[in-house]
Amino acid sequence: MVDQTKSRIIEKNRLTELLDKLAQDYHLIAPVRDNNVSFRRVESGSEVTLDYINTVLSPKNAFFPQTETLFRFSRDDSRGFRTEPGAEADREQVIFGIRPCDARSLRLMDMVFNGQYKDSYYLDRREKTTLIGLACFDPAETCFCPTFGIDPASGEDVDILLSDIGDRYLVEASTEKGAALLDRFAEFFAELRGDEEQLREARKAGLAGMKKLDVSAIADKMAPLYEGDYWDSIGMKCLGCGICTYLCPTCHCFDIADVSLDEGGERFRCWDSCMFPEFTLMASGENPRPNRKARVQQRFFHKFKYFHDRNGELACVGCGRCLRYCPVNIDITQIIEDVTSGKAGNE
Numbered sequence: 001m002v003d004q005t006k007s008r009i010i011e012k013n014r015l016t017e018l019l020d021k022l023a024q025d026y027h028l029i030a031p032v033r034d035n036n037v038s039f040r041r042v043e044s045g046s047e048v049t050l051d052y053i054n055t056v057l058s059p060k061n062a063f064f065p066q067t068e069t070l071f072r073f074s075r076d077d078s079r080g081f082r083t084e085p086g087a088e089a090d091r092e093q094v095i096f097g098i099r100p101c102d103a104r105s106l107r108l109m110d111m112v113f114n115g116q117y118k119d120s121y122y123l124d125r126r127e128k129t130t131l132i133g134l135a136c137f138d139p140a141e142t143c144f145c146p147t148f149g150i151d152p153a154s155g156e157d158v159d160i161l162l163s164d165i166g167d168r169y170l171v172e173a174s175t176e177k178g179a180a181l182l183d184r185f186a187e188f189f190a191e192l193r194g195d196e197e198q199l200r201e202a203r204k205a206g207l208a209g210m211k212k213l214d215v216s217a218i219a220d221k222m223a224p225l226y227e228g229d230y231w232d233s234i235g236m237k238c239l240g241c242g243i244c245t246y247l248c249p250t251c252h253c254f255d256i257a258d259v260s261l262d263e264g265g266e267r268f269r270c271w272d273s274c275m276f277p278e279f280t281l282m283a284s285g286e287n288p289r290p291n292r293k294a295r296v297q298q299r300f301f302h303k304f305k306y307f308h309d310r311n312g313e314l315a316c317v318g319c320g321r322c323l324r325y326c327p328v329n330i331d332i333t334q335i336i337e338d339v340t341s342g343k344a345g346n347e
């Protein structure tokens with residue numbers, strides 16, 4: 001149901017102007033089309049595209065950059081070292097156009113970066129970010145987010161949700177941060193006309209056929225598959241390119257290294273991938289995951305067992321990127337079906 005007190009509309013022809021304003025006041029990150037559609041920092045509303053199902057890269061880069069300097073170090077006069085922060089304090093940022101699946105992935109990332117260890121770099125950006133989501137009414141064939149209890153038309157994990165209902169967007173604030181932004185830019189928003197609920201329900205009809213798999217027992221069903229042949233053929237196919245992990249909104253493996261520069265240096269963090277052999281390579285030359293079978297197996301055990309054992313959630317939001325862009329068509333939905341049906345255990 002539309003909450004009349006927290007909802008407004010914006011006419012479509014005013015959206016670019018609103019985005020222009022947001023870009024003046026915030027670090028605005030929104031979908032931009034070049035060869036593909038990706039989230040980028042934009043300076044004006046005219047750079048933003050709304051003609052996309054989902055971006056190729058998820059917006060995780062805005063919280064957990066592909067490469068970031070953690071701190072710099074240099075020698076001081078007493079032959080010791082001094083350090084200084086690596087990143088300038090980021091401005092408040094708005095992510096516009098995030099889909100509900102990617103918004104849910106941040107809830108999972110929070111479990112990692114705000115769990116036993118508090119990652120101040122990630123948490124600072126999270127704190128300074130307002131999420132403006134875009135309801136998804138025309139999902140791709142590869143989308144299967146309802147599998148994980150995600151409603152593609154829901155604003156559950158964003159601050160504000162926009163729903164395209166024809167000549168206007170329904171604008172719903174679901175947090176205080178979202179309501180504050182609506183108040184601040186109130187000149188762009190108008191009162192509901194009364195038919196918004198009906199129009200949105202009509203658009204939701206397109207979601208009825210979405211793939212929804214039963215993953216309720218998948219963590220238990222994974223355990224006996226640690227031994228066995230099921231992962232052999234998948235490991236044989238996998239190229240170890242890491243595309244699946246780089247595109248995945250929930251994958252968060254990283255490496256940390258120091259680089260020396262003149263009299264000092266810097267410590268940086270960059271994305272890594274469990275699909276790369278070096279990820280577990282030790283200084284001794286020993287590698288506990290020495291082949292692609294072991295690495296593929298780890299990826300799926302982490303998503304469907306280890307993360308669940310630790311956090312009570314599965315580490316997938318059904319965005320479909322990994323199956324859409326894997327160069328050899330390794331299909332996570334097929335793996336889910338094999339595991340949950342018992343077929344995987346019989347191979």
Ligand code: SF4
Nearest residue numbers: 238239241242244326
């Ligand atoms: S995208 Fe496909 S081929 Fe590449 S590492 Fe992932 S599963 Fe292997």
Ligand code: SF4
Nearest residue numbers: 248316317319320322
């Ligand atoms: S595992 Fe694949 S489908 Fe699941 S969230 Fe990651 S990229 Fe999306």
